[in-house]
Amino acid sequence: MLLLEPDESLERDHICKLLWTGRFEAQARASLRQCLLGLGKILDPLECDLLEISRSRISLNTASVRSDLDDLEKALADGKWAQATASLLDIGGKQLLDQLNFGEEFEAWLAERRQAIEQKLQTQISDALDKLKTSGNPADQDKLLDAWMARHPASSRAIMADRQSGRTRIAILPFASQDSENIQGYFADGIVDELITALGQVPQMLVAGRTSSFQFKDTELSLPEIADLLHVSHLVEGSVQRDNTDVRMNVRLIDGQTGFESWSYSYDGTEDDIFSSRKQLARKITKELGAALKLDIAEPDIRPMTHNKEAYGLYLQGRALTRRAIGDGVLGTAIKLLEQALELEPEFAECWTALAEAHVYTAVYTPCLDKLGEVQRMAECAQKAIELSPKPGHAYAMLGLYQWTQNDAVGALDLALKAYQLEPENPAVVMRLGSFLLYCGRTAEALPYIEAAIDQDPVDGRNYGMLCVAQLNLGNIDAAIRAGQRMADLGQPSLHLAAATAASGNHELAVEQYKKTRLLMNSVIFPPAGTTPMSPEAMDAYWLLAAKGVHSGREDDRQQYCQMLEMLHASFPDPCDPTIVWPAIWMGYAPMVFKTLGKQITPPNMVGLMSLWADIEPIRQTRIHPDFMDFAKRIGLVAAWEKYGWPDLIPEPCS
Incomplete structure (x- = not known):
């Protein structure tokens, strides 16, 4: 001690x-x-x-007295790189005062001391690596970094990624809002959004996705822990304090390894000053960040969203609720706010894109009977956004969803590729392209896009569902289980994890995992639209029947649940509800797949398409069914294959 x-x-x-x-x-x-x-x-x-x-x-x-830690710190201070590397390798991953336990108070004290010493050591290592880089000594630099990775592989991941890609990985965290009027931080979120857009245009930087960055609002995690989870080497954090119309904004660049500030910027003015000069502020901060990171960057081309401050505030609030998606009335409120913003500023392109997203989320995340109506409104909003501002790619990607509902897979892929060409660094756009390829059965081609989107947006649980299915389709069962478990850990339904677990042969565990999804009813997933809520006892019985039918591996369980799906298909207000479509695909119940997806594809049930391409029983029964090619032609898949290439599991026909 x-x-x-x-x-x-x-x-x-x-x-x-x-x-x-x-x-x-x-x-x-x-x-x-x-x-x-x-x-x-x-x-x-x-x-x-x-x-x-x-x-x-x-x-x-x-x-x-001497210690291994003292020897290491002295070697680093004296520039004795070989000795420092040897000391690091000798220490390895051992913790300070390991295997001592004197109770909770001692553990709390020891944890605090360990963190302080590790942060100090991280700073010394970082300084040493900078000195070696400046002095042109790459051999010793690599050896020291490798030794450090042996102790802290997680904190060095971003550094290695930087070195391999030649780009600096950075995340813009939500700014703290100390708002005297308590408007829930939307003003601060707007500044963060402008910075993400500006830095996203810098070729030397890779900026973490909005969805993952905003997961860390009001978090108790340390900055190095956040940097590790986001796979970045640097963080930008800040605060906005407003008193009436006076505003003070502070922005800081944080070293992701140490959590220490390496650059700061402050701005004092009025709210109107900041609103009217958002474009100039974003450019200035981007330029100074580049200088702090020793990057020679060009001035980004930033399009001002709107000059109407009230419309801007409504847009930020509506988009924040859209991002939340889950909750009673959340999306309905988001749509109202966005529509109010557009009444004030009809040429607000970003707001049209946000409204398009709110409509498609309504179709996916609420018990909505008029799914096609929501999709139609989504397409109209996306088209309006494109007319006003044709450069951002996200609106094209959403318009591609509409093409799927029209059985135009070619048009969907065309739009997804155009979106990617316009915004190759937007993880939402990249994931959309990957998912479209996955729906077409081109899994090997889709996987790099899915992995790239997750690398940039690693705390969005929904993305891991795509990764789980992609790995399952490729026969990588262990990787599929890891992706499915990560999805479940991030609070998403474990349906895809159960499918991967069943493929591994552990049917008993798969049944339990599928049943657990029942716990997320009314929080992440909802009962089918228009149906009467079931009692808890009836719901438990239904989920047990479903879990066994899909994943027990017993033919009698499968047949019983197939009969249940026939009954649901005949009685539900929406006969193509995902509650029917997804289990039919996992059970290889081809007649039901053809009756539902063959009749109408909607955004919530189209997710089932990606699971058609696993070459495992019983899923493969739909693909080998004699009517499959007629079904594929009817929903536009054959036309997409003829233009973009045939799926992994179907050989190209001889001409």
Whole structure:
């Protein structure tokens, strides 16, 4: 303990409290005296004045003791790189004061000391790597970095990614809003959005996706932990404090390894000043960030969203609710706010895109009977956004969803590719292209896009569903299970995890995983539109029947659930509801697949298309059914294959 505080003394009472927790003070003091007497007897023959003891405090004579940590820090300070590398390799992944347990208070103290020492060591390593880079010593730089990765592989991931790609990976975190009027931080979110857009245009940077960045609003995680989860080497954080119309904005660049500030910028003005000069501020901050990161960057071309401050505020609030998606009335409120913004500013292209997204989310995430109506409105909004501003790609990608509902897979892929050409660094656009390829059965081609989107937006649980299916389709069962588990860990339904687990042969666990999805009813997924809510007992019985039918591996369970799907198809207000479509695909129940997807594809049930391409039983039964090619032609897949290439599991016909 004293060695971890080499330049400080510890109070005797503090030591007693940490090491003899639960004893009376007098007993703890007596135990400490006995301990010191014992140490004295051991040290006396060595003639080493190791401890300096007073009535109230104890300290260490640092000249009389060495440690592996001390040797490492001295080697780094003296520029003895080979010695520092050897010390790091010798220490490896061992923790300070490992395997000591004296109770919760000691553990809390030790965790604090470990964190402080690790941060100090990270700073020293970072400084050493910079010196080696400046001095042109790549061999020693690589050795030291490799040794550091042996101890901290996670914190070095972003550095290695930077070095391999030649790009700096950065995330813009939600700004803290200290708003005296308590408008829930939308003003601060707008500034973050402008910065993400501006930095996303810098070729030397790879900016983390909005969805993942905003997951860390009001988080208790440390900055290095956030950087590790987002796979970035640097973070930008800030705060906006507003008092009436006066605004103070602070922006800071944070080293992702150490959590230390390496650059800062402040702005004082009025709210109107910041609103009217958003474009100039984003450019200035981008330029100064580039200088701080030693990047020679060109000035980004930033399109001002709107000059109407009220419309801008409504847009930010509506988009924030759209991003949330889940919750009673959330999307309906989002649509109203966005429509109000467009009444004030009809040529607000970004708001039209946000409204398009809110409509498609309504079709996907609510028990909506008029799914096709929502899709039609989504397409109209996306088309309006494109007319006003043809450069952003996201609207094209959403318009591609509409083409799927029209059985125009060629048009969908055309639009997804155009969106990608316009915004290749937008993870939502990249994932959309990957998903479209996945729906067409071109899984090997889709996987790199899916992985790239997840790399840039790694805390969006929905993306891991795509990855799980892609790996399952390719026969990578263990990788599919890992992706499905990550999806479940991030709070998404475990349906795809169950499918991967069943493919591994563990049917009992797959049934349990599928049943767990019932716990997310009315929070992440909803009952079918227009149906009467079931009692808890009836719902438990239904989910057990469904889980066994889909994943028990028993033919009698499968047949029983297929009969249930026929009944649901005949009685549901929406006979093509995902509640019917998805299980039919996983059970290889081809007649139901053809009756539902063959009649109408909607955004929520089209997700089932991607699971058609797993070459495992019983899923493959639909693909090998004699009517499959007629079905594929009817929904536009054959036309897409003829233009873009045939799927992995179907050979191209001979001409």
